Amino acid sequence: MAEIAKVYNPSEIEPRWAQEWVEKQIYAADASSHRPMFSIVIPPPNVTGSLHMGHMLEHTQIDIIVRWKRMQGMNTLWLPGTDHAGIATQMVVERQLAEIQLDRRALGREAFEKRVWDWKEKSGNLIKKQMIRLGASCDWSRERFTLDPGLSRAVREVFVSLYEDGLIYRGKYIVNWCPRCQTAISDLEVVHEETQGSLYYIRYPVIGTKEFLIVATTRPETMLGDTAVAVNPDDERYKKFHGRLARLPLMNRDIPIILDELADPTFGTGVVKVTPAHDANDFLAGQRHNLPQIEIMDETGVMTQNAGPYAGLDRFEARRRVLADLEAQQLLVKSEPYQMALGRCQRCRTVVEPRLSTQWFVKVAPLAAKAIAAVEQGRTRFVPENYTKIYFDWMTNLHDWCISRQLWWGHRIPAWYCDSCGKTTVARQDPTQCAHCGKETIAQDPDVLDTWFSSALWPFSTLGWPDQTRDLKVFYPTSLMITGFDILFFWVARMMMMGLEFMGDVPFREVYIHQLVRDAEKQKMSKTKGNVIDPLVVTEKYGTDAVRFTLAIMSSPGTDIALSEDRMEGYRAFANKIWNAARFVFLSMEKAGAPPWIPPADNRFVPVPEANGAVLLEDRWLFSRLSRLAQEMARAWGAYRYHEAAHAIYHFFWGDLCDWYLEIKKLRLEAIPQKPATMPPAFENLCRAFDVALRLLHPMMPFITEELWQRLADRGGQSIALSE
RNA sequence: GGGCGGUUAGCUCAGCCGGUCAGAGCACCUGCCUUACAAGCAGGGGGUCGCAGGUUCGAGUCCUGCACCGCCCACCA
Numbered sequence: 050m051a052e053i054a055k056v057y058n059p060s061e062i063e064p065r066w067a068q069e070w071v072e073k074q075i076y077a078a079d080a081s082s083h084r085p086m087f088s089i090v091i092p093p094p095n096v097t098g099s100l101h102m103g104h105m106l107e108h109t110q111i112d113i114i115v116r117w118k119r120m121q122g123m124n125t126l127w128l129p130g131t132d133h134a135g136i137a138t139q140m141v142v143e144r145q146l147a148e149i150q151l152d153r154r155a156l157g158r159e160a161f162e163k164r165v166w167d168w169k170e171k172s173g174n175l176i177k178k179q180m181i182r183l184g185a186s187c188d189w190s191r192e193r194f195t196l197d198p199g200l201s202r203a204v205r206e207v208f209v210s211l212y213e214d215g216l217i218y219r220g221k222y223i224v225n226w227c228p229r230c231q232t233a234i235s236d237l238e239v240v241h242e243e244t245q246g247s248l249y250y251i252r253y254p255v256i257g258t259k260e261f262l263i264v265a266t267t268r269p270e271t272m273l274g275d276t277a278v279a280v281n282p283d284d285e286r287y288k289k290f291h292g293r294l295a296r297l298p299l300m301n302r303d304i305p306i307i308l309d310e311l312a313d314p315t316f317g318t319g320v321v322k323v324t325p326a327h328d329a330n331d332f333l334a335g336q337r338h339n340l341p342q343i344e345i346m347d348e349t350g351v352m353t354q355n356a357g358p359y360a361g362l363d364r365f366e367a368r369r370r371v372l373a374d375l376e377a378q379q380l381l382v383k384s385e386p387y388q389m390a391l392g393r394c395q396r397c398r399t400v401v402e403p404r405l406s407t408q409w410f411v412k413v414a415p416l417a418a419k420a421i422a423a424v425e426q427g428r429t430r431f432v433p434e435n436y437t438k439i440y441f442d443w444m445t446n447l448h449d450w451c452i453s454r455q456l457w458w459g460h461r462i463p464a465w466y467c468d469s470c471g472k473t474t475v476a477r478q479d480p481t482q483c484a485h486c487g488k489e490t491i492a493q494d495p496d497v498l499d500t501w502f503s504s505a506l507w508p509f510s511t512l513g514w515p516d517q518t519r520d521l522k523v524f525y526p527t528s529l530m531i532t533g534f535d536i537l538f539f540w541v542a543r544m545m546m547m548g549l550e551f552m553g554d555v556p557f558r559e560v561y562i563h564q565l566v567r568d569a570e571k572q573k574m575s576k577t578k579g580n581v582i583d584p585l586v587v588t589e590k591y592g593t594d595a596v597r598f599t600l601a602i603m604s605s606p607g608t609d610i611a612l613s614e615d616r617m618e619g620y621r622a623f624a625n626k627i628w629n630a631a632r633f634v635f636l637s638m639e640k641a642g643a644p645p646w647i648p649p650a651d652n653r654f655v656p657v658p659e660a661n662g663a664v665l666l667e668d669r670w671l672f673s674r675l676s677r678l679a680q681e682m683a684r685a686w687g688a689y690r691y692h693e694a695a696h697a698i699y700h701f702f703w704g705d706l707c708d709w710y711l712e713i714k715k716l717r718l719e720a721i722p723q724k725p726a727t728m729p730p731a732f733e734n735l736c737r738a739f740d741v742a743l744r745l746l747h748p749m750m751p752f753i754t755e756e757l758w759q760r761l762a763d764r765g766g767q768s769i770a771l772s773e
Numbered sequence: 774g775g776g777c778g779g780u781u782a783g784c785u786c787a788g789c790c791g792g793u794c795a796g797a798g799c800a801c802c803u804g805c806c807u808u809a810c811a812a813g814c815a816g817g818g819g820g821u822c823g824c825a826g827g828u829u830c831g832a833g834u835c836c837u838g839c840a841c842c843g844c845c846c847a848c849c850a
Contacts, residue, residue: 265850266850267850279850315849317849322850329848330848332848333848435777446846602787602797608786609843609844611785615785616785619798622810623812625810628809628810629809629810636809688789692786693787693789696797707809
């Protein structure tokens with residue numbers, strides 16, 4: 050008794066178990082097992098730094114389910130790993146370079162990539178360390194990284210295969226372009242921000258008349274690239290101008306007045322300028338009317354020679370000059386305040402510029418159709434259910450996915466262009482000559498793939514695909530995906546598409562979308578904002594179990610988690626309560642004897658009767674509570690209602706077990722005159738009840754339960770670890 | 774322009790199919806260092822469950838409308 054401290058000190062206990070669990074590889078899955086399977090692949094954290102509380106919530110939720118399933122006897126796999134996170138990681142390293150006045154271009158591609166790899170090692174190791182400290186029961190022998198050779202082969206295979214099927218193509222289209230990152234980005238990487246801008250009304254003289262057309266625009270500088278002015282064909286006001294030309298001010302080019310639905314008679318003046326090279330809608334209109342595309346801005350957002358006198362100016366400076374010049378020529382009618390959704394780069398907040406660019410795209414419609422059907426058929430289920438609708442909405446309104454990025458960190462696009470014949474070679478093996486003309490004058494595309502391209506393959510690439518591995522056979526489709534809402538479209542939807550296309554089955558049977566962890570001010574925690582809390586810090590302060598339990602009990606659906614340390618303090622107290630309850634149990638064993646008492650697994654919820662055959666009232670009561678609790682927790686976990694399971698065990702443990710049951714046993718203990726030869730049933734039941742309570746608590750608080758169970762088992766002559 | 778979520782004790786939130794659901798934790802008040810635990814024990818105060826209607830024998834719990842707060846999606850210049 051003396052050797053057990055009155056106050057529970059998790060930092061003495063937790064790291065020891067964390068290490069032991071890893072060293073003994075007790076969470077390794079068995080691909081040759083015939084037991085029922087439960088598999089889950091981790092949403093691979095980005096190697097951009099360390100894990101934040103959002104990860105800890107996610108990992109806690111995954112770990113609870115995984116441990117629960119494992120304790121049910123299932124052959125359980127939790128596959129860990131990390132994501133190279135293309136643009137995000139590249140930016141981290143670029144920022145580091147900037148601090149020492151270096152630029153990636155000055156460094157060169159190879160040297161730069163080496164630096165990113167170095168960083169990846171650092172970040173990846175830190176992430177692994179954090180997860181181990183969290184007690185994540187991963188199978189580390191199956192750890193993966195999206196740039197691993199195997200996974201890269203999967204990426205290559207998928208790219209080539211989709212290309213051969215005509216589902217990947219290359220072309221010059223309007224893409225979202227970040228002038229700072231100097232790369233194309235997908236629609237999803239553009240975040241729209243309500244911004245107070247201005248709507249400018251500009252006069253375009255109509256040739257052959259003394260009249261003007263007045264166009265309204267929020268981006269006046271793009272007029273330098275106008276190649277038409279559009280009015281709605283049914284707009285009576287402008288019928289007189291049909292077939293005429295307009296004079297583009299400042300540039301003094303004559304451009305046609307076209308008739309197109311693009312022009313909404315109810316908006317502005319009903320006249321819209323058409324800039325095919327710098328606006329997605331105008332691009333399409335330009336195609337409909339065979340308009341030239343004049344690029345007036347380069348990849349850095351600086352005006353090109355095509356912008357005439359404005360060449361060399363930054364786009365915003367050009368806007369000011371254009372406005373000033375229009376004003377001077379009395380062509381600017383007016384400007385009015387205008388609320389608009391300005392697109393910014395998700396990574397750097399720079400205003401995104403729609404720009405004409407040659408990029409690679411995935412034709413998503415056929416893939417999306419399968420992904421929609423699979424959910425309609427119930428092959429994959431969303432929890433909470435309402436995400437199903439969101440999923441459908443998004444899936445049915447997809448544009449083709451721009452997958453090429455002008456970056457250095459990522460999977461290089463497996464396409465080679467021939468200088469001789471100009472044709473493209475896309476191949477599984479690096480070619481040495483053009484597949485079309487046979488010449489060796491080929492060079493690989495310098496670009497890399499969108500990081501989500503490889504993430505989309507994660508559920509099967511991590512299991513060995515394209516090889517037909519045993520793991521793949523056993524663990525795919527995975528049982529469950531637990532992830533955040535923020536990557537539902539980026540990731541979940543695309544995994545659905547790729548899984549169905551290449552595996553012929555859904556990547557997971559269920560998707561549980563978890564809450565968002567916010568800080569005390571309800572601000573979103575994010576890597577880019579830098580307001581992240583290192584889980585290692587609170588873990589040290591309150592104990593991993595307490596933080597895990599806090600996250601679990603706050604995980605109720607429908608609301609985000611406003612994490613506060615008050616709660617962690619409260620559940621640290623809970624851990625301490627458990628610790629001290631154990632001290633009482635151990636004390637009882639000392640005073641009442643401690644023979645082997647662990648019951649067989651099948652009657653764990655049945656109390657041992659007294660010598661006269663009757664079961665003590667307190668035992669009957671407690672064991673009935675216990676079995677009800679077990680049912681309740683299984684139901685709650687089965688529905689991912691972590692908070693209900695947590696509340697149930699919390700109140701059972703503190704209220705029923707400690708406040709009542711232990712108090713009653715305390716009286717019985719006092720009534721024992723001297724240590725009996727064998728432990729009376731009254732105390733055997735105490736041990737058994739405590740054992741079961743620890744088991745029920747274990748998925749949420751693995752460390753303290755493992756430690757106490759171990760001590761309990763030692764005293765009872767048992768030697769099986771709880772977590773096995 | 775669509776869509777979603779929230780509004781319950783001072784604070785943060787639970788309340789799944791309508792009937793011991795008016796609750797928990799923290800905070801607060803009173804009394805206790807009772808040999809498992811003061812990170813504890815015993816007890817206590819505190820809410821007309823956003824507003825207005827409706828369905829029902831009965832509604833935080835279902836329906837309608839409204840008001841705030843927050844979020845997501847969107848090629849209206």
